[in-house]
Amino acid sequence: MSKVEDFLSPEEENEIVQAISQAERNTSGEIRVHIEDHTEKPPLERAQEVFNFLGMYNTSMRNGVLFYVGVSDHAFAIIGDEGIHKMVEEDFWDCTKDTVISHFKENKYKEGLVSGILRAGERLKQYFPFENDDTNELSNEISKG
Numbered sequence: 001m002s003k004v005e006d007f008l009s010p011e012e013e014n015e016i017v018q019a020i021s022q023a024e025r026n027t028s029g030e031i032r033v034h035i036e037d038h039t040e041k042p043p044l045e046r047a048q049e050v051f052n053f054l055g056m057y058n059t060s061m062r063n064g065v066l067f068y069v070g071v072s073d074h075a076f077a078i079i080g081d082e083g084i085h086k087m088v089e090e091d092f093w094d095c096t097k098d099t100v101i102s103h104f105k106e107n108k109y110k111e112g113l114v115s116g117i118l119r120a121g122e123r124l125k126q127y128f129p130f131e132n133d134d135t136n137e138l139s140n141e142i143s144k145g
Helices: 005-007 008-025 043-053 093-105 111-123
Strands: 032-035 064-070 076-080
Touching: 008 032, 008 093, 008 111, 032 043, 032 111, 043 064, 043 076, 064 111, 076 093, 093 111
Parallel strands: 032 064
Antiparallel strands: 064 076
């Protein structure tokens, strides 16, 4: 098994998908998680590549959010689409990122992602509240590279 497969158990992956569903009940924002083993690129640059590869810009309000994890590299990044960047302060993701990383340092990967995802949903709610006609524009499944 690769490090990506060992990173989370199927049960933990399911809990993360449930957290994405829960977070998206508060906001029209779309959240995804991508896990891969290694990249030569800086985490933010690689996260942007994955964001584009997954077509995460295909949301009506350009409010997709990607949680990127590089397992072997101990790398983590969180990025949002341009619709979010136009609305939020520069350090919008810092406390969410800090929450995730503090859990990761204790090898609590699922807990870190779940709490980060739920926090992102709460933070996005004020800028992109859930609308009654809101549809799930992007898959909630975890992608792996």
